[in-house]
Amino acid sequence: MYFVKTYRSYIIILIFTLLWQTWTFAQTNQVQFGKNRVQFHDDFDQWLYYETNLFTVYWYGKSRNAGHKVVRIAEREFNDIIKTIDFKTNEKTEFLVFADITDLKQSNIGISDAFEYDGDITKTVDNKVFIAFDGNHNHLRRQIREGIAAVYLNNLLFGSNLQEMVQNSLMLSLxxxxxxxxxxxxxxxxxxxxxxxxxxxxxxxxxxxxxxxxxxxxxxxxxxxxxxxxxxxxxxxxxxxxxxxxxxxxxxxxxxxxxxxxxxxxxxxxxxxxxxxxxxxxxxxxxxxxxWKPVTRMRTKEVVTAMELSPDGKSLLMVTNQISKIRVRLVDLKTGKSKTLLKYGSKNKIQAPDPNYPCIAWKNDGKNILICYERFDKINLREYDVGTGKHRSQLIPGRYQRLYRIAYWDDRNIVINGTTDGYGNIFLYKLSTRESTEITTDPFDKLDMTVAGKGSSRSIYFSSNRPDASLTRVSGDSILPVGSFNIFSLQQVTADDGTSGWSMAQHTFNDNFSERLPYVDEQGILHFLTNEYKNNAIVRVGPDEKYRAGTSNVNLINLPVVIDQFALSGKTRKIYLNIFDGERYRLTSMDADRWVASDVGLSKSPKEFDYTVPGDRQFQDSSAVINARHTVFRKVETEIPENMKFITKYGDITEEETSETVRPERANEPKVSGANKMMPLNPLNIVPYRLRFKITDSGVNFDNSMLFEGMNSYIGGGESNLFPPFGLLLKAQLRDMFEDYRLEGGVRIPVALNGNEAYLVYDDLKYRLDKRVALYRKASNERLNIGNISTQVRKNIILMGQYDVKYALDQFNAVKVGLTLRQDRSFYKDTDLNSLDKPNETDQRVGIRVTYILDNTLDKGLNLMAGTRVRVFGEWVKQFEVSFDKKFNFNFNKGHMWVGGFDARNYMELGRHSILATRVAGQVSFGTERILYYLGGSDGWLFPGFNNETQTASDVNFAYQVPAPSLRGFQYNIRNGNNYGLISNELRVPFLRYLSRRPISSTFLNNLQLVGFFDVGSAWTGWNPFTKYNPLNTVYISQPGIDVKVNYFRNPIVFGYGAGIRFLLFGYFIRLDYARGWDTGNLTPPRMYISLGADF
Known part of the structure; x- marks a missing residue:
C-alpha cells in the first residue's frame, strides 16, 4: 500500500500511456438496448465454402448454385478492379452468399451494429461481403464488384489490422x-x-x-x-x-x-x-x-412497386411501399379512391424492403385477384374475390426460393416465374393440388413474366438474357448469363406424337441494350421498355414484327424521366406510368396519343458511356419445342453463329487470369462468347464449414461503469459502496465466423489495487431464441475508520450468475426473460481484536426478470442518433438461504422484492446534423425489501460528489442501492427513495459542421459538440412524494443533552439546467457540463461535471 501511495502519479501516467496505445471506444450508457436478427429457418445449419488464392466464398444448401457463380465472377472481375485501385492485401475477401434478401437479413454478422442495408449498395462488414441473389446475374455481378471494391478500399484507407484501423479512423476523416x-x-x-x-x-x-x-x-x-x-x-x-x-x-x-x-x-x-x-x-x-395527372392520393414516402390494370381498364391493382410498410391497394380509376386489400410490415428506415413481394395478377374475367407475398420467410398465395371481398390462402411449396411474377393461365392453373435451386425458371402451378410442372429448365435469367391472349392463343411473355430462342441444353456451370435482356414468348403446342410441349420465339434482338416488361394488348400488339434511347422508352411493335437495335420508324413514347413500370388500357385509351423523375417516384397517367416515330426528336444514350455496338446481323426466327412432361431441353446439334454471340466490354478470360484451367467444351454445348464462359470448380475444394473462433474485439479501458447493470448491496448506505472505483478494464471477445456464438471475458483492476472484477459471457444466437449465460465476480476491500483507535477492513464479494433467453418479435422488438442467482458475502479481515468478533454476512437471492425492448434508432454520428428506444421491465427477487456449514440448510421464507421500471428515449433530427434527445425514465420497488435510488450527478462522473444531508428512510429495509440516471446541477443524493422518475432533454449540435462548407478532416473538430440540457426528476419513499411523512421533510438535530426533530416542507421535485461540450480525445468521449440546480425555490451554485462516455 505504501508503494501505491508513493508512486500513484506514476502508475496513473503509465495507465494513460497504455490507454493511448489501445484507443478503446467501448464507452456507452448503462442501459443496454439493441436490435435483433430474426431467424425463421434452420437453413444455416450447414455451410460450405470454396477457397481460392484471393477469395473464400461461403454458401448453404439453397444458395449453392449462386455461390458457384460468385466464385467465378469474383475471379473474373478482380483484375479489372485492382488495376484501377492499384492496391493488394494479404487479407482474403470473404463472400457470404444468400439465396435471397430475406435470408441475408437473418445473418448474425454485424449484430452489434444497426446493419443498415439500403438494397442499392452491397453490404460489407470488415472483409465480409454480403451477396443476395435476386434472379438477375447482372445484379449479382454488380454486388460482387462493389463488395471487392469496398473491402479493398477499407484496407487501403484504414488498414487491415486493429491498430491501423483505429489510428487511421482517428486521423483520416473523409x-x-x-x-x-x-x-x-x-x-x-x-x-x-x-x-x-x-x-x-x-x-x-x-x-x-x-x-x-x-x-x-x-x-x-x-x-x-x-x-x-x-x-x-x-x-x-x-x-x-x-x-x-x-x-x-x-x-x-x-x-x-x-x-x-x-x-x-x-x-x-x-x-x-x-x-x-x-x-x-x-x-x-x-x-x-x-x-402529370396523379392517379390516386399517395401517402408520404409511399411508392408503387408493382401495378396491374383490370381487364376492363376501370381499376388499378398496385403494390405500395412506405418505408417497408407494404400495402396492396385497389384503385377505382374513375374516382381515384382506393381500398387496401392487404397490409403488413412496419416502417423501417434502416433496411431496404424486399423488392419482389407482393406479386399481383388479375384473372381474365376481372372477378378475382391473386396476391403472392412473403411472411416469416414463407411464401403465401391469396386469391381474393373482388365482388364478395372474401379470400382463400395457401402456402407455396418450400422448393420455391423466390417468386418474381405470377399470372393466371386458366381457372385451375397459374404461371409462376420464380427461383428453385438457384436458377430462375417458369412453372405451371395447379392451385388445387399445389403441384407444379417446369416449363423451362435452363440457367438464363427470366424476369417480367406475363400471360397474354385467351384460349388456345395464350402465350407466356418474358424477358431473358439468353442468347436466342434455341432450346439447346446448356449447363449452368459453363456460362455466366450477364448479357442484355430481350423479349421471348412461350406457346403451348402438341407434337406429332401427341405429346404436349412448349415452343419458344424471340421478339427483340439487341446485344447492347435491354428490353424489359413485355405487355401484349387485345390486338396482339407487343409493348415493352427499352433503354436503347435516353432514359428509357415504351416501344410497341405489331404481332408479326421483330424489333432489332437501330430500327427506325418504331412507335414509342420517350419521356425525360425513367419509366419504372407501365400499364395500358385499349378500352379507356389511357397509359398509367410509375415514373422516377430523378428525385422521387410518381404514379401518373397520360392519354394514349403520345406515340411518335423513333427517328423524330429522340436521342440515344450518351455515346461516351455506350458499349461498342456490333455490326448488323441477319434476323433469324428461332423456335423449338420443350417437352413439358420431361421438363428438359431437347438437344439440337447447332452452334450459335459468330454474330449472335454475347458482346461485352470484357475480353476472353485467359488461363493466367484464373486459378484453374478451363475445361474443354462438351459436345452439343452451345458456343457462348469467351467473355461469358466461366472457370470450372474443383469439387474436392468444396469443404464443409467447421466452427472456428477468432478474437474480434479486445482492448483496455479506463472507467468506473457498472457491469451487468449491477446493483451494490446496501450496507449502511452512503457513497463508499455506491460507485465502482476507476480501474483498468481488460477484455477480449471471441466470435465464430458467422457470429452465431460469442464468448467475452474481462477483468477490471482498480487503480487503488483494492479489489477486482471479472466476468465471462457466452451468447448463442444461432436460432430465433437467443440464449446467454453470464458469470460475474466482484471483490473489494473497504477501509472503515473506527474512531481514532483503529482501522478495520471489510471485504465484500459478489458472485452472480445469469441465464437469459430473448425472443425477437421482429428486427426492432424483442421480449427477454432472465434468471439471476446472486450471493453477497461480507466479512472483516483480522486486522485487530474487534475484527475477530465481527460476524460474516451472507445474502442469497434469486430473481426473475421479464423485459420488453424496442430499438429502431439509426446512428447519425458519434453521440448522435435518430429514432426511438424503449425498455420496460418487471422483476421479482426472492431472498433465500442455502448453507453447508454443519449440515445442509435451505430456507426460502425470507424477504422478497418487486421491481418495475421503464426507460424511453426519442432522438429527433433537427436539420442536417443536430439532434434533440428526450429521455423519460422511472423505477419503483416494493415488498419486504427494496432498492434505494440516489438522484443527482452525471453518468460516468469522474469525481463524484455525494450529498450527506439528505435523509434516508430508517424504517425501510433496503437490500440494494443504485444511482439513478443523470440529474445535473446537484451532487448525488439530492433526493433518494425506493422510487424515482426523471425527464431529461438535450440539444446536441456539432456546430463546426455548420460553419464549414467542406468536410472537416480533423476527427476532434468533426465530433466537437455543443450541448444544452434540462433535467427534472424526483426520488421518494412510499407511494406519494408529496406526503408530509416523506423523510425529505425531516431533519434531526442532536446536541449534548437534547435531540430535536424539525419538520419543514421541501419540494420533492428538483431540476437542473446548463450547457456543455462534447469531444473525442485520445479515444475517449469526454463530457464537460456546467450546470445549476433548482431546489425548493433556490438556485444552487454552478457546478462543473467531467464525465466519460456518451450521453443517453
Missing part, C-alpha cells in the same frame, strides 16, 4: 461521398439514369455547389465525382488519389498531388461540368412536370 461514390463507380457504370438524377437534383435552386449536392445525396455526388475523374484524368488517377490521400491523411494534398489542383477548384469544376450537361434536361423536366 466525406461520405468519397467512399460510397467510389464503390458505386466500380459496381455500375454511368448511365442516362444517373444523368436524370443529376438533372433533377440540380434543378433544386437550393443546390448551389458540390458540397450542398453531396449533403443531399452523397452517393450520387460521389458517383459524379469519380466518373468525372475517370473520364478526364484516366482510371489510374483514381487509385493514385485514394492512395495519396491515405498516405498524407489529407484530402487537399491528395487532390493537389494527383489532380494538380486544389480540392475547391476540382469539385467546382465537377459541379460546372454536370450543370452544363443538365441544363437542357432540367428544362424538359420543368415542362413535363405540368403534364
Amino acid at each position: 466525406p461520405q461521398w468519397f467512399k460510397t461514390g467510389l464503390i458505386s463507380y466500380f459496381g455500375e457504370e454511368w448511365s442516362s439514369h444517373y444523368d436524370l438524377r443529376v438533372a433533377k437534383v440540380l434543378s433544386n435552386k437550393r443546390i448551389k455547389d458540390f458540397e450542398q449536392l453531396a449533403a443531399a445525396d452523397p452517393r450520387l455526388a460521389g458517383q459524379m465525382f469519380w466518373n468525372y475523374v475517370g473520364f478526364n484524368y484516366g482510371k489510374n488517377a483514381i487509385g493514385n488519389l485514394v492512395y495519396v490521400t491515405r498516405i498524407n491523411r489529407n484530402l487537399d494534398k491528395g487532390f493537389q498531388y494527383v489532380l494538380g489542383n486544389s480540392y475547391d477548384n476540382i469539385i467546382q469544376s465537377v459541379f460546372k461540368y454536370y450543370k452544363s450537361r443538365s441544363d437542357e434536361h432540367i428544362k424538359e423536366l420543368k415542362n413535363i412536370d405540368r403534364q
